[in-house]
Amino acid sequence: MSKYSNKDRYIPTDIEPKWVKRWEDDGIYRTKNVVEGKKNYFALTMFPYPSGDLHIGHWYAFAPADAHARFRRMQGYNVMHPQGFDSFGLPAENAAIENDINPSEWTWSNINNFRRQFRTMGASYDWSREIVTCSPEYYKWNQHFFLKFYENNLAYRASGRANWCPQDKTTLANEQVKDGRCERCGTAVIKKDLKQWFFRITKYADELLNMSKIHWPEKIKLMQKNWIGKSEGVNIQFNIDDFVPGGTIETFTTRIDTIYGVTFIVLAPEHKLVNELVQKKQIEAVSSYIENTNKISEIERTSAERDKTGVSTGAYAVNPLNGEKVPIFIGDYVLSTYGTGAVMGVPAHDQRDFIFAKKYGLDVRIVIEPKNWEGGNLEEAWLGEGLQVNSEKFNGLPNNVAKERISDYIENNKIGHRTTTYHLRDWLISRQRYWGTPIPIIYCVDCKIVPVPEKDLPVLLPDKVEFNQTGKSPLTENSKFLNTVCPKCDKPAERETDTMDTFVDSSWYHFRFMSPKSQFAPFEKDQVKNWAPVHQYMGGAEHAVMHLLYSRFFTKALRDLGYIDIDEPYSNLVNQGMLIKEHKKISKRSNPLNPDPVIKRYGADTLRCYLMFLGPWEQGGDWSDSGINGIHRWLNRCWSLCLRKPESKTNNPDPDEEKNILRVAHLTTKRLIDDMNAFKFNTSIAAMMEFTNELSKVADKGTISKKVWNECINRLLLHLAPMAPYISEEIWQRLGNVGSIHLQNVPDYDSQYLEIENVTLVVQINGRVRDQITVASGITQEDALQIASDSEKIKRFIDDKDIIKTIFVPGRLINLVIK
């Protein structure tokens, strides 16, 4: 028989389920919209897609975020920390195709599973605010916004070459193509000509570049800036009247100062003037070149390492500044989607043009004088600054001055104009898939594009469809859905069968949490006033130029449509890093890490704390199977330390020991508050461990009074509560406290306790530590020098030497510079 009954031991599996139920019954995490005397604080994590199970990556994202939200709650904020499910999307549909199950059933069963597993985690979510994007109550509002966007020219339908994923059989937005591959499945993306729906995000390109109102990691802001890719330059027209009567080729350049160095023009093979320009003897070469271009993959085509190729059209264009005729080529290194789809070739000052010119024996004419140039040929393009040469009346000007003068000249003579181009494209939202929000549009032979009237929303997604994988939306084959009547003329008409990109769902979900049950509006204005913008957003960096960009766009669009009056969705953003295991990526097959056995063995508190302890959250961490033992041992120590029998405490305290333990206690509080504010969970826990180590040292010595001891224990528990909600609550209750620990306030520190009488001063000789002396903390430099030079260890060094300088850092060190 064990000395202790189970009642006295820390058995996580006994206490954890009990508290989940109790917290839920008492509704302690239910958030009121307004609480007198408290500031609102909206803590949000990027909501999950409900795949099979809540895996360790979810835990790593959500548990520390929950601890932070709990910490803010205990600091006295009225915290809303909601959770929901981003539940439209391909996996459900793919599961349906593979296993012949209904996507809706599959999704809802996963959601139920997630709900259960989230409860195990002990997160402080307000489940009464849960939202599920695949429910009609939610996606109705996607449709509503679509219609508003359409009315206000923020949504439009256009045909063009769209990114197409042959595996997922749908189009993709530019942001969802990474390295020429589908961001989801990694399949090489091809181009397909299709009529698609777009959101006009480019309207906000400039405003999206302004990030003065968001406190986000520099990295994310930079990624967005690069993605938007603003560049200022000039569109200039080259006359091609000899070949196309009255025609011109417009090229975009950021280097108009190099206009006199143009020795050729290159058009993208898709450029609309190619057919008109191509000369008889070049027809065959040009068409076979275009054919080849269409054959190669997008990855290959956009690879920078690839040879630059092209073919002459046989036509010439006239440089409007010097009247020179230059040959026109087509080449696939010129992209039809950027600028005007045509570039002026300046081999002397652009490396790509240089390579192209060398390959096809074209002239290289220097117009900006390179540094140390002696008139010889170039080995590579000169990209630096310099004075204009070979540039007629602009000769001798610094090129950045010439840039402005030449631009003025071009505008005055109406041969072109200053312009700005962006890498950012409009957001393609059509998806040829079933499991998403139906786009609320009807096509009528007479009335053309007709929006579904607001009163007919939601356009419900039909329950049953056939998955024939034709590359068209499965809704196309559901005649009941497809066939309808025109709302305008009542004649038979057809519905749009594409569904929306699921990033539409997540672009405004944070607003829905504010009034999740609202039936007559997507969200209530009053609640937006109470809660927006999200004070603290937390999630992975992989969404930098997808969700986080779309969401900012949506906020600005909704503002302009009068729904809200804020400019940004998320004021503060923190990205967690990646969790790896024993130096390798975690993978279901090769390096698995399933949370379930961990919880069974150690409990959720241990798992939560270990995830926070194993490294700095923002940088990611390395899980070790043995490392978790340390956290479990520590929680066990906390348990026995806090629940010691009162007999072991003394009535004859030692004032010095008490002073010291109170100093450590208050120092722990200071460290904890600072570290939690900075999301440094690892050092927060280390601080608490040091505190428990100190408490252990004095626990049996009988030098601490009951009063001081209890003060320390309470302080420890209140700091532990956000990280380990179960064990702290259990101990709190066993100690006879009334009310949940999670409704208490975090104690502050009192700096009077931090002061100490004596400090250890390091004595250095020439910057090297030679001794340590204990002195009064307020000691003067003179006294410190006296004590230091009396020390035997120091005497050895300074005998027969001169002290030429003394550096004194109060409370830290005294450094003697000797010669």
Add this chain to the structure above:
RNA sequence: GCCGGGGUGGCGGAAUGGUAUACGCAGUGGGCUUAAAACCCACCGACUGUCAAAGGUCAUGCGAGUUCGAAUCUCGCCCUCGGCACCA
């Protein structure tokens, strides 16, 4: 190629101009136990030194520099992990 994060004991990591290696893991020795687990105590960068110590030297990717003093600041490299990449 460009942009960003990072490189510290056997391992995860701490310290952002002032005692490098906090905290934890692993390891070693001891206690408790019939035994094991658990738990408790002590030690734990390398080299040198000693019966033991005291002490000394070296060490934060590499090389220079600034400073009384550098993991921390500056310059130049190397490695690694992310992101972007023919954007005219």
